[in-house]
Amino acid sequence: MNILVISTLGDMLLGSAIGISVVFIALACLVIIFEFIQRMSINASKKRMLKAGKKDHEVVHTSGDDVVAISVALHLFLNSVHDEESNILTIKHNDKRYSPWSSKIYGLNNFQR
Amino acid sequence: MNKVNIKFIFIAIILAFLMPEGLLAQAATENHTVLESLQGFWVNTGFSNFEFKYLIMIGVGLIFIYLGIAKHWEPLLLIPIGFGILVGNIPFTEGYRIGIYEDGSVLNILYSGVISGWYPPLIFLGIGAMTDFSALISNPKLMLLGAAAQVGIFLTFLGAYELGFTPTEAGAIGIIGGADGPTAIFLSSRLAPHLMGAIAIAAYSYMALVPVIQPPVMNLLTTKKEKLIRMKPPRMVTKFEKIIFPIIGMLLTTFISPSALPLLGMLFFGNLLKESGVTERLADTARYALINIITILLGLTVGASTQADKFLTVNSMKIFALGAFSFVIATASGVLFAKILNLFLKKENKINPLIGAAGVSAVPDSARVAQEQGLKVDKNNHLLMHAMGPNVAGVIGSAVAAGILLSMLS
Numbered sequence: 333m334n335i336l337v338i339s340t341l342g343d344m345l346l347g348s349a350i351g352i353s354v355v356f357i358a359l360a361c362l363v364i365i366f367e368f369i370q371r372m373s374i375n376a377s378k379k380r381m382l383k384a385g386k387k388d389h390e391v392v393h394t395s396g397d398d399v400v401a402i403s404v405a406l407h408l409f410l411n412s413v414h415d416e417e418s419n420i421l422t423i424k425h426n427d428k429r430y431s432p433w434s435s436k437i438y439g440l441n442n443f444q445r
Numbered sequence: 446m447n448k449v450n451i452k453f454i455f456i457a458i459i460l461a462f463l464m465p466e467g468l469l470a471q472a473a474t475e476n477h478t479v480l481e482s483l484q485g486f487w488v489n490t491g492f493s494n495f496e497f498k499y500l501i502m503i504g505v506g507l508i509f510i511y512l513g514i515a516k517h518w519e520p521l522l523l524i525p526i527g528f529g530i531l532v533g534n535i536p537f538t539e540g541y542r543i544g545i546y547e548d549g550s551v552l553n554i555l556y557s558g559v560i561s562g563w564y565p566p567l568i569f570l571g572i573g574a575m576t577d578f579s580a581l582i583s584n585p586k587l588m589l590l591g592a593a594a595q596v597g598i599f600l601t602f603l604g605a606y607e608l609g610f611t612p613t614e615a616g617a618i619g620i621i622g623g624a625d626g627p628t629a630i631f632l633s634s635r636l637a638p639h640l641m642g643a644i645a646i647a648a649y650s651y652m653a654l655v656p657v658i659q660p661p662v663m664n665l666l667t668t669k670k671e672k673l674i675r676m677k678p679p680r681m682v683t684k685f686e687k688i689i690f691p692i693i694g695m696l697l698t699t700f701i702s703p704s705a706l707p708l709l710g711m712l713f714f715g716n717l718l719k720e721s722g723v724t725e726r727l728a729d730t731a732r733y734a735l736i737n738i739i740t741i742l743l744g745l746t747v748g749a750s751t752q753a754d755k756f757l758t759v760n761s762m763k764i765f766a767l768g769a770f771s772f773v774i775a776t777a778s779g780v781l782f783a784k785i786l787n788l789f790l791k792k793e794n795k796i797n798p799l800i801g802a803a804g805v806s807a808v809p810d811s812a813r814v815a816q817e818q819g820l821k822v823d824k825n826n827h828l829l830m831h832a833m834g835p836n837v838a839g840v841i842g843s844a845v846a847a848g849i850l851l852s853m854l855s
Contacts, residue, residue, distance in 0.1 A: 349599075351849045352846075355849065363586055
């Protein structure tokens, strides 16, 4: 699968130049496609707005600061909500469990007295 | 003296008489004496096989663990790697299938995922399922910053060749500049498996040191006026755009660089699982359970692969020096390219050059560094969202670069 047979510094330089160019080309293609999709998407949303009876200048653009403030407020509100509980109180009798940890029956020094 | 004590004494006397006789009888049949067995045991201990270089590596492992716990520098990577270094540097006698380089040992089986390169694509699957590409989709030209930062890879490639490495070794070392651990492991496993331990350790160490390496370079290359540039807030991205991005991204990048298919295919697949909205269970597994399991195995085995006798070499030192160089170059090229882009952009569309440094794909540390540097000059200038664009573009860019190096050199 070798594209270049690399044996000298000149080959290395050529390989590097090709390599970085390909990286740029790959990402530049993505840029072009997504700039195009972005325009289509904005145009489509404008058309939807117009259909809904709103004029373009009526569309409110929310700034980043506003988005941050709203997000923080929502986060604080949602985190401050207490868990929902059933509000039913029960008194459950808890039997003392049998535990042989201190039982003299099982002791090693169970001498006859 | 009661009856019980008498019983104990009687049993002890019988044992004292019988045991050595039994042992000696057994040893005699196997033509061994007890002393010889003890000597064999001693020869197999870590103390007997100890050399000073193991102590150095154990020290390195402890430093990694310390940095992970005390300084919180990439703890998810440094702690498994640090402990792996301890595991890999316990001296032992070869031949008992203990070491990571001994065929059939447990560590060797776990290490196969690194050697055959199937851990990194699974890590990429998890990264894809975690990553939100909205910042990139809303301002696609930021992808070019991710491409610019890959200059570091190719300059390090040249530098490594000049320092005496072969072209394949130089390619594997160059990828450290991509600041992407899984990509570095993937490429070095294919091009220079014998250098993989050093390359992986260098890549992960410098990724953890991003907050230390990048700021001086960023400050050197930007003026205060440039740091104050406020960028337009990113627009809302539609669900359609988010779904179409991994599909187009995969098709386009892998058609250009098919060798990057294992990495990019998994990255974009993971992202589609996330964005499709109908495979939440699969996305959850990829972003939590799967990536956590692979990170544990990858970190531990990469750490354990740094066995002192194979790791402490002059070449490893050269790789560490080249790694630092590549990070500096990658950061500088990202920042400088942002400044060049600004020459062609309208005033309201200008880019804050600090986010160019996020083009090295150490996600999300380099984006965080851009944010912190921006806040130092203007407390209300939040660059994090903008920096995430070049940051994730850097992941794509470094995977494409790895694919190109692989197809050129393998």
